[in-house]
Amino acid sequence: MARKTEVELTVLRTEELAPRLRRVVLGGPGFAEYLAVHLPATDSYVKLMFGEGEDVVRRTYTVRHVDAEAGELTIDFVTHGTSGFAGPWAMRARPGDTLRFRGPGGAYRPRPDVDHHLFVGDESALPAIAASLEALDPGARATAFVEVDGPDHEIELTSPGDVTVHWLHRDGAEPGTTTLLDDAVRAWPWPGGRVQAFVHGESALLKTVRPYLLDGRVDRADISVSAYWRRGETEEGFRRWKKQQPDAVIRPGR
Ligand SMILES: Cc1cc2nc3c(=O)[nH]c(=O)nc-3n(C[C@H](O)[C@H](O)[C@H](O)COP(=O)(O)OP(=O)(O)OC[C@H]3O[C@@H](n4cnc5c(N)ncnc54)[C@H](O)[C@@H]3O)c2cc1C
Numbered sequence: 001m002a003r004k005t006e007v008e009l010t011v012l013r014t015e016e017l018a019p020r021l022r023r024v025v026l027g028g029p030g031f032a033e034y035l036a037v038h039l040p041a042t043d044s045y046v047k048l049m050f051g052e053g054e055d056v057v058r059r060t061y062t063v064r065h066v067d068a069e070a071g072e073l074t075i076d077f078v079t080h081g082t083s084g085f086a087g088p089w090a091m092r093a094r095p096g097d098t099l100r101f102r103g104p105g106g107a108y109r110p111r112p113d114v115d116h117h118l119f120v121g122d123e124s125a126l127p128a129i130a131a132s133l134e135a136l137d138p139g140a141r142a143t144a145f146v147e148v149d150g151p152d153h154e155i156e157l158t159s160p161g162d163v164t165v166h167w168l169h170r171d172g173a174e175p176g177t178t179t180l181l182d183d184a185v186r187a188w189p190w191p192g193g194r195v196q197a198f199v200h201g202e203s204a205l206l207k208t209v210r211p212y213l214l215d216g217r218v219d220r221a222d223i224s225v226s227a228y229w230r231r232g233e234t235e236e237g238f239r240r241w242k243k244q245q246p247d248a249v250i251r252p253g254r
Contacts, residue, residue: 004102006049007034009073011097014090018153021123022077022090023064026099031071038066039104042132043200043224046075046103050085059086059235060228063104064127076127080175084234108198108224110136115193117142117161118218120181120209124228125200126155132198136161141191145184147201149175175202176231182208196222203227203238206245 009026017023038044044063049056065074077090089099110117110132117140119129129144136142140161147168148154154167168180181201197218199209210225227245230238 005033005037006100006102007031008098008100009034011093011095011099012072013095014093017076017155018123018148020079020149020153021126021155022079022093023074024077024090024093024099025072025074027070027072031073034073034104035066035068037104038063039106041104041106041109042135043108043128043198044104044106046101046105048086048089049100049102050089057085057236058102059084061086061101062125062127062131063106064131076130078123108132110140110142111196111222112137112140113194114196114222115141116191116195118185118195118197118199118213119144119146120185120197120199120201120205121145121228122147122175122181122201123153124202125198128200129198130155130157133157133159133161133163136163143188143191145181145188147175147178147180174231176204176229179204179208181205182212185209186212190217194219194222197224199223199225200228203230203241206247210247 007030009030010028012025012027015023045060047058048061049058051057061075064076077087079091080087082088121129136159138160142161142163144165150169157165166184168184170178195218197213199205206227213223230241
């Protein structure tokens with residue numbers, strides 16, 4: 001993580017974007033401190049902090065949107081159930097609650113000089129995918145594959161680009177157990193020219209979609225691939241697993 005600024009913000013309002021996705025809009029006096037270190041990346045993330053001192057628990061979340069004029073920072077949380085810290089916190093969040101975090105980090109932004117943008121992810125990556133689609137140049141060609149539970153879980157995505165979104169439905173299957181994204185990307189007629197790819201979500205993507213893209217389809221410099229969570233693991237277990245994986249994160253330019 002590039003910056004270590006610690007900020008505390010206050011919940012201003014919440015919104016149910018979909019049955020498993022809750023938006024929390026934050027603001028308050030700490031916003032100016034955050035704005036001073038805000039990054040232009042569309043996958044900017046911060047480390048939320050729950051608890052105090054040695055018992056503090058850290059959870060990683062995308063900065064979905066920053067509105068400098070209104071003094072607001074938006075985070076979209078997957079509400080995946082009652083286990084864990086961040087998801088359950090978001091389910092309970094009410095105006096006036098506070099949230100501490102450190103950051104930001106992040107490195108991806110759609111390049112203006114490619115022929116096609118590819119986005120692949122589940123709900124955890126939807127905030128970064130949505131922010132990236134909004135940042136495309138007018139007319140830029142893009143295709144997104146997004147795995148959600150069903151039609152009710154799809155959200156509105158806006159972009160100045162020429163975007164095709166494929167919503168893939170788990171239909172009640174447990175998140176992180178399907179091959180929907182991998183199957184869909186492999187069945188997709190590969191576009192010609194230079195493709196920049198953003199592949200983030202459950203850890204299986206590292207073993208499925210990533211090798212397919214790196215097999216001569218996308219240059220390493222044009223791919224951002226990172227696991228965002230791992231089925232059956234808390235973020236602590238996931239971090240331990242990630243450290244053992246060669247190439248668990250490929251960032252642009254590496
Ligand atoms: C750079 C980065 C950006 C991220 N951005 C976002 C974001 O904007 N929004 C977002 O919702 N998540 C995001 N994530 C994923 C998020 O950090 C993890 O989902 C995290 O584990 C959630 O913490 P928790 O305290 O709710 O659950 P934990 O205590 O970590 O885990 C408790 C249980 O819930 C399961 N679990 C965790 N996440 C999910 C999930 N998404 N679906 C189903 N089961 C799950 C775990 O496997 C575990 O069994 C991001 C991760 C990274 C690395």
